[in-house]
Amino acid sequence: MSSSSRILVALSGGVDSAVAALQLQRAGYDVEAAYMKNWINEDEIIGDCPWQQDITDARAVAEHLGIPFRVVNLMQEYRERVVAYLLDGYQRGLTPNPDVMCNRDIKFGVFAQWARGHGFDAVATGHYAQRRPLDAVAGVVDPGSPAAAGPFALIEGADPNKDQTYFLALMSQAQLALARFPIGHLQKPELRRLAAEAGLPNATKKDSQGICFIGQIKMADFLREYVPDAPGPIVRATDDTVLGEHRGLHFYTLGQRRGIGIPSNTDGKAYVVVGKRAADRALLVAFDGPDAPGLHQSEVKVHSLRWNTPTPPTTATDLEGKVRYRDPRVPLHFSPDPDDPTAATISFRDPQRGLASGQILALYDGPRLLGGGVYL
Numbered sequence: 258m259s260s261s262s263r264i265l266v267a268l269s270g271g272v273d274s275a276v277a278a279l280q281l282q283r284a285g286y287d288v289e290a291a292y293m294k295n296w297i298n299e300d301e302i303i304g305d306c307p308w309q310q311d312i313t314d315a316r317a318v319a320e321h322l323g324i325p326f327r328v329v330n331l332m333q334e335y336r337e338r339v340v341a342y343l344l345d346g347y348q349r350g351l352t353p354n355p356d357v358m359c360n361r362d363i364k365f366g367v368f369a370q371w372a373r374g375h376g377f378d379a380v381a382t383g384h385y386a387q388r389r390p391l392d393a394v395a396g397v398v399d400p401g402s403p404a405a406a407g408p409f410a411l412i413e414g415a416d417p418n419k420d421q422t423y424f425l426a427l428m429s430q431a432q433l434a435l436a437r438f439p440i441g442h443l444q445k446p447e448l449r450r451l452a453a454e455a456g457l458p459n460a461t462k463k464d465s466q467g468i469c470f471i472g473q474i475k476m477a478d479f480l481r482e483y484v485p486d487a488p489g490p491i492v493r494a495t496d497d498t499v500l501g502e503h504r505g506l507h508f509y510t511l512g513q514r515r516g517i518g519i520p521s522n523t524d525g526k527a528y529v530v531v532g533k534r535a536a537d538r539a540l541l542v543a544f545d546g547p548d549a550p551g552l553h554q555s556e557v558k559v560h561s562l563r564w565n566t567p568t569p570p571t572t573a574t575d576l577e578g579k580v581r582y583r584d585p586r587v588p589l590h591f592s593p594d595p596d597d598p599t600a601a602t603i604s605f606r607d608p609q610r611g612l613a614s615g616q617i618l619a620l621y622d623g624p625r626l627l628g629g630g631v632y633l
């Protein structure tokens with residue numbers, strides 16, 4: 258891509274996307290910035306939502322860099338695609354992943370389309386991920402050469418503590434072609450130093466912990482507000498003893514230990530969620546440990562598979578996977594469903610803990626993200 262390309266940077270107000278804009282500007286691109294307004298605390302129900310501060314911070318970064326800045330309102334699309342998916346999932350007893358969906362459907366979906374419609378050649382974010390021409394990964398083409406026009410591979414961010422490829426697991430090759438990740442090769446301390454040296458106004462701003470655009474609110478507060486209570490018994494799975502009552506299965510996920518509200522009364526043992534029983538809305542718990550029934554799985558089915566690799570596996574093959582964000586890659590055997598190209602059976606070499614229905618499995622070949630699927 259020539260340096261006259263127009264690139265729209267998704268500027269969140271945080272330091273990562275600010276340095277993404279800085280890097281592109283220094284590389285000579287024609288850079289503009291946009292803040293996506295996806296979710297605001299309209300009803301003032303769920304405490305403080307920092308979006309106004311984030312817009313102020315994003316605007317200050319754009320002013321400092323001297324690049325055009327705008328706010329793009331995607332609230333309706335976000336509500337339709339991410340909030341609806343989230344609430345529907347929780348109501349069905351699943352554990353949805355709004356971050357993954359919002360990368361797929363919002364940032365590199367409607368936002369990228371908006372950018373294309375406004376004459377931009379690409380969309381950049383502050384994700385810790387690296388996009389490289391596939392041939393360059395195989396060592397054939399110099400990444401900087403004009404021959405490197407794609408297809409592209411998505412590689413883990415260079416900083417192992419910050420890698421965010423897991424959240425990009427459901428992106429397609431077409432989306433990858435439009436995406437730029439200008440900070441993926443940096444270590445976080447180096448990025449902070451670059452931000453400080455460039456005098457970026459948010460150089461020392463704290464990293465956000467929020468769930469995508471919902472911001473810093475807690476998921477439990479969000480659910481309390483938007484999903485009606487649906488109480489049921491808390492049942493010990495090993496002997497069917499009723500231990501108490503819960504307010505709704507949506508507040509719990511497989512493998513959860515905190516917030517169950519049942520003391521174990523046994524030294525050194527804690528209850529963990531091992532399942533949900535739809536028939537009587539029972540939350541199934543057991544003492545945490547390797548023998549807790551249903552907590553560890555060697556085999557799972559995934560559906561809604563999506564690949565960024567142009568050559569997804571069509572026969573059984575050994576790959577690696579991240580079973581959740583922040584977990585290391587683990588070896589697994591991938592067996593595609595012969596009747597459904599979007600489904601597969603996954604066998605792990607070592608049993609994995611707490612694979613909750615609705616969560617995402619990201620599939621890798623070494624550090625290269627190939628795609629991902631949703632646990633059945």
Ligand SMILES: Nc1ncnc2c1ncn2[C@@H]1O[C@H](COP(=O)(O)OP(=O)(O)OP(=O)(O)O)[C@@H](O)[C@H]1O
Nearest residue numbers: 267268269271272273274291292293382383384465
């Ligand atoms: N409201 C938003 N408007 C524009 N871009 C956003 C917004 N939220 C997130 N992004 C983009 O998505 C990237 C990853 O989002 P995430 O919420 O994980 O932030 P982050 O890794 O803390 O990065 P940052 O420091 O830039 O906020 C951001 O770097 C930014 O490019």
